[in-house]
Amino acid sequence: MSSTADVATALTWTLPHAVAGTMVLSLNAYVLLGGADFGGGVWDLFARGKDRDAQRTLIADAIGPIWEANHVWLILVVVLLFTCFPKAFAHLATELHIPITVMLVGIVLRGSAFTFRTYDSKRDHVQRRWGRIFSVASLLTPVILGVCLGAVASGAVPIRSTESLRTVTFGARFIDPWARSPFPWAVGLLTLALFAFLAASYLTVEATDDRMRDVFRRRAQQSQAALLALAVVTLLLARVENPLLFQGLTRGRTALTMHAVTTLAALTSLWALATRRFQTARMAAAAQASFIVWGWAWTQYPWMLPPDRTITELAGPRITLQLTLGALAVGTMILLPSFVYLFRVFKTREGGE
Amino acid sequence: MSDLLFARSQMAMSLAFHIIFAVVGVGMPALMVIAEWRWLTSRDPLQLELAKRWAKGTAILFAVGAVSGTVLSFELGLLWPTFMEHAGAVIGMPFSLEGFAFFTEAIFLGIYLYAWKRIPPRAHFAAGVVVAISGALSGAFVVCANAWMNAPAGFRMVNGQVTEVDPIAAMFNAAAPSQIVHMTLASFAATGFAVAGIHAFALRRGTPHRAFHRAALQIALWVGLPAALVQPLSGDWSARSVAERQPVKLAAMEGHLKTGPAAFVIGGWPNAETLEHTGAIEIPGALSFLLRGDPTAVVQGVDAVPPDERPPLAIVHLAFQIMIGCGTVMAALSAWGGWRWWRRKRGGGSALPDDRRFLTAVVLAGPLGFIALEAGWTVTEVGRQPWIVQGILRTANAVTPMPGLVVSFVLFTALYVGLAIAVLFLLWRQIIKTGVTPTPMGLTSELPIPTPGSTASYPTP
Numbered sequence: 001m002s003s004t005a006d007v008a009t010a011l012t013w014t015l016p017h018a019v020a021g022t023m024v025l026s027l028n029a030y031v032l033l034g035g036a037d038f039g040g041g042v043w044d045l046f047a048r049g050k051d052r053d054a055q056r057t058l059i060a061d062a063i064g065p066i067w068e069a070n071h072v073w074l075i076l077v078v079v080l081l082f083t084c085f086p087k088a089f090a091h092l093a094t095e096l097h098i099p100i101t102v103m104l105v106g107i108v109l110r111g112s113a114f115t116f117r118t119y120d121s122k123r124d125h126v127q128r129r130w131g132r133i134f135s136v137a138s139l140l141t142p143v144i145l146g147v148c149l150g151a152v153a154s155g156a157v158p159i160r161s162t163e164s165l166r167t168v169t170f171g172a173r174f175i176d177p178w179a180r181s182p183f184p185w186a187v188g189l190l191t192l193a194l195f196a197f198l199a200a201s202y203l204t205v206e207a208t209d210d211r212m213r214d215v216f217r218r219r220a221q222q223s224q225a226a227l228l229a230l231a232v233v234t235l236l237l238a239r240v241e242n243p244l245l246f247q248g249l250t251r252g253r254t255a256l257t258m259h260a261v262t263t264l265a266a267l268t269s270l271w272a273l274a275t276r277r278f279q280t281a282r283m284a285a286a287a288q289a290s291f292i293v294w295g296w297a298w299t300q301y302p303w304m305l306p307p308d309r310t311i312t313e314l315a316g317p318r319i320t321l322q323l324t325l326g327a328l329a330v331g332t333m334i335l336l337p338s339f340v341y342l343f344r345v346f347k348t349r350e351g352g353e
Numbered sequence: 354m355s356d357l358l359f360a361r362s363q364m365a366m367s368l369a370f371h372i373i374f375a376v377v378g379v380g381m382p383a384l385m386v387i388a389e390w391r392w393l394t395s396r397d398p399l400q401l402e403l404a405k406r407w408a409k410g411t412a413i414l415f416a417v418g419a420v421s422g423t424v425l426s427f428e429l430g431l432l433w434p435t436f437m438e439h440a441g442a443v444i445g446m447p448f449s450l451e452g453f454a455f456f457t458e459a460i461f462l463g464i465y466l467y468a469w470k471r472i473p474p475r476a477h478f479a480a481g482v483v484v485a486i487s488g489a490l491s492g493a494f495v496v497c498a499n500a501w502m503n504a505p506a507g508f509r510m511v512n513g514q515v516t517e518v519d520p521i522a523a524m525f526n527a528a529a530p531s532q533i534v535h536m537t538l539a540s541f542a543a544t545g546f547a548v549a550g551i552h553a554f555a556l557r558r559g560t561p562h563r564a565f566h567r568a569a570l571q572i573a574l575w576v577g578l579p580a581a582l583v584q585p586l587s588g589d590w591s592a593r594s595v596a597e598r599q600p601v602k603l604a605a606m607e608g609h610l611k612t613g614p615a616a617f618v619i620g621g622w623p624n625a626e627t628l629e630h631t632g633a634i635e636i637p638g639a640l641s642f643l644l645r646g647d648p649t650a651v652v653q654g655v656d657a658v659p660p661d662e663r664p665p666l667a668i669v670h671l672a673f674q675i676m677i678g679c680g681t682v683m684a685a686l687s688a689w690g691g692w693r694w695w696r697r698k699r700g701g702g703s704a705l706p707d708d709r710r711f712l713t714a715v716v717l718a719g720p721l722g723f724i725a726l727e728a729g730w731t732v733t734e735v736g737r738q739p740w741i742v743q744g745i746l747r748t749a750n751a752v753t754p755m756p757g758l759v760v761s762f763v764l765f766t767a768l769y770v771g772l773a774i775a776v777l778f779l780l781w782r783q784i785i786k787t788g789v790t791p792t793p794m795g796l797t798s799e800l801p802i803p804t805p806g807s808t809a810s811y812p813t814p
């Protein structure tokens with residue numbers, strides 16, 4: 001177990017850190033874009049009232065053109081992990097085999113059911129069934145994603161010595177890390193609330209009439225409340241269960257700054273929602289989510305697999321990292337304009353028919 | 354069955370499933386783009402309708418390709434962590450590049466599918482071209498990774514540790530060129546033949562939308578036939594490459610069991626114990642001649658390595674024969690079509706879509722491309738056994754220590770079966786069953802293409 005001195009208070013930049021930073025950036029993009037698509041599915045499930053079909057249509061239109069592109073951010077994280085940190089990838093995929101499998105089933109069901117529903121234009125019970133699968137999968141998948149991240153963050157998935165591998169039981173190795181303590185599950189629910197909150201905030205801007213705007217404004221406020229409550233619970237659980245993690249969360253100037261800016265973003269979002277400044281609310285929501293992601297990354301730093309493997313220790317050969325970063329740079333030069341074009345085509349109203 | 358066998362079966366099933374959608378993702382954009390190009394140059398509304406109809410089918414298949422591909426990238430770790438631990442840093446490069454190709458493909462497919470009315474026609478066409486190119490590229494990148502498993506390069510193995518990693522050398526390994534060419538041609542051949550088969554079926558049965566199906570058939574044949582025609586040449590190149598680097602795989606494929614001058618073995622069932630065939634037709638010296646230009650040249654047989662380094666003989670040989678059989682029939686059909694087309698250009702004979710015999714042949718050949726595709730991958734992968742990385746790492750040593758893999762195997766089997774049924778059902782309901790109706794404005798489908806802002810695609814009260 002590491003001593004308190006190991007909790008980082010300063011950032012050092014090396015090649016592995018640059019790649020890890022890129023992975024967090026990519027995860028951040030996935031949360032902002034893909035996460036909102038999941039959140040949309042959650043609100044699809046909870047669509048209530050007379051205009052529930054209109055709500056669902058709004059959600060479907062917002063997700064429609066770009067879910068596949070949004071989804072590639074997750075693949076990028078995985079690919080970077082197995083290229084640049086192959087040991088970490090092999091380790092996580094082994095120890096978290098069960099939750100990752102469940103998450104995959106959720107991703108498959110959500111993606112395909114959404115597309116099937118969109119393209120199945122016969123309006124009958126079959127189409128409603130696609131809709132149900134889509135929304136239930138949207139609810140479960142973020143929870144499991146959060147559980148996996150929470151388990152890693154809490155140091156429950158350490159690399160074991162060959163000796164302890166020989167004696168460890170199935171339950172202790174493959175189930176306990178994510179199922180035994182409530183902390184990963186709190187992170188899972190937090191992830192769900194975050195995605196739902198993002199989606200609702202975005203949809204207030206996407207909505208074309210006031211009634212719809214009000215519906216999602218209320219949803220955004222509700223999910224923000226849930227999010228804040230869960231954040232407090234998570235922090236308390238960390239304190240009880242995992243002192244090292246709690247230190248990372250609360251010690252040092254950077255950690256406190258992270259908390260401060262996240263709170264600021266949350267307050268801005270609440271204020272903007274209350275005063276119906278929806279553009280501002282959307283920005284604040286995105287900022288809040290990004291701060292949470294980076295806050296988590298900072299808590300982990302310099303560990304990749306807490307409590308005892310650092311980013312540097314797990315990195316692959318230098319040449320691979322260099323080439324990957326080079327490829328990322330070139331790829332970004334192609335991708336960025338493409339993304340700008342995509343969002344210009346779809347997220348500006350005047351282009352519509 | 355052991356956990357290893359379940360892991361292998363799950364990997365095989367996932368890949369066999371994914372490859373269908375991946376190939377469609379390479380082939381269909383080409384078809385759409387050709388139809389749209391013809392619309393741009395001729396303003397024939399039929400071609401536009403065709404492009405839209407195909408785009409719609411592609412959207413469904415693309416989504417399934419995307420989710421099944423996501424499963425694969427996780428499965429590499431879920432099932433083969435030891436493999437990834439060693440190979441990740443070496444062959445991560447093509448996977449990273451593939452990630453960018455996916456991005457580009459997904460972005461522009463989104464634009465292609467949903468922005469018919471939002472951007473100018475030429476920009477829309479250009480988006481389609483980008484989709485087609487990035488689809489082909491992503492296929493090429495991932496095949497690079499697979500070729501590396503057949504012809505490992507770009508690292509050294511010292512005491513079980515990977516050192517001196519050179520990702521560029523790994524990516525441009527010796528097996529990559531022939532495999533990429535063969536795979537890309539296979540994508541066009543398989544998609545072209547399957548689409549041609551569907552439209553030929555409609556034409557043969559008699560349909561009120563003859564013009565529509567004729568136009569479709571024409572384009573599909575233009576994509577499928579040339580690819581199928583050159584595929585045997587590219588296959589020969591692949592075979593030479595295998596002979597050089599994986600002689601035992603080649604021997605298993607060809608059913609060449611004992612070292613010596615090699616006959617070309619057609620059919621037959623190899624016996625792994627006695628290394629004898631039952632029921633095969635042999636053309637003495639033919640394989641030696643094909644590989645070395647000399648009918649008496651000695652070719653390594655399966656017996657060159659100890660039994661625990663031999664792949665399952667019967668599966669590999671059978672799968673290879675299936676691929677060759679399909680490939681020969683497809684190439685013959687292409688030659689026939691090409692000859693008819695050439696005669697027709699000189700003023701003789703009827704147009705291909707009016708020839709019932711030709712249509713029948715196209716319908717029957719429709720599935721052959723996909724059958725050859727699955728068979729070919731079986732040859733490549735099963736033929737490499739017991740190695741996951743040829744000569745370096747055994748599959749048995751790469752598998753996850755996670756017990757009870759039967760559960761995940763059953764789970765994913767159920768998932769894929771469900772998905773397959775859903776896709777077939779949807780395509781049937783959407784693309785095939787709904788007709789095309791002539792209207793005063795030309796032809797339009799009965800179904801609106803979903804666009805953002807329209808609620809056509811979703812039930813409203």
Ligand code: HDD
Nearest residue numbers: 532536539585588589591592677680722725726729730733
């Ligand atoms: C439309 C599909 C199709 C058709 C008609 C053919 N093939 Fe094929 N073949 C494939 C689709 C395919 C494939 C599925 O795409 C493979 C698997 C791996 C690869 O690179 O391509 C393949 C692999 C493959 C290999 C093994 C490569 C390796 O293990 O590295 C050989 C030797 C051949 N093929 C040879 C042939 C020959 C001689 C054909 C001619 C009649 C032929 N193929 C037709």
Ligand code: HEM
Nearest residue numbers: 361364365368369372495498499730731734735740741748
């Ligand atoms: C998409 C087309 C592909 C198909 C249909 C296919 C088919 C198969 C089959 C049948 C097996 C099982 C072999 C056996 O255990 O006897 C297998 C195994 C495997 N394949 Fe492929 N394969 C494809 C492409 C690839 C690619 C591109 C990669 C990696 C870059 C890959 C990596 C693997 C791995 C890691 C295994 C498991 C270990 C092994 O059995 O060797 N495959 N595949």
Ligand code: HEM
Nearest residue numbers: 374375378379415418419422423425426455459488492495
């Ligand atoms: C181990 C093997 C493989 C892995 C890990 C893999 C991974 C993936 C992933 C993650 C996607 C989704 C991208 C998205 O979200 O848009 C995808 C789609 C795709 N894959 Fe694979 N793939 C494998 C094998 C292959 C092979 C052998 C081909 C050969 C042609 C191929 C061609 C494609 C194409 C063209 C797409 C685009 C999506 C589509 O059209 O359906 N993949 N793959």
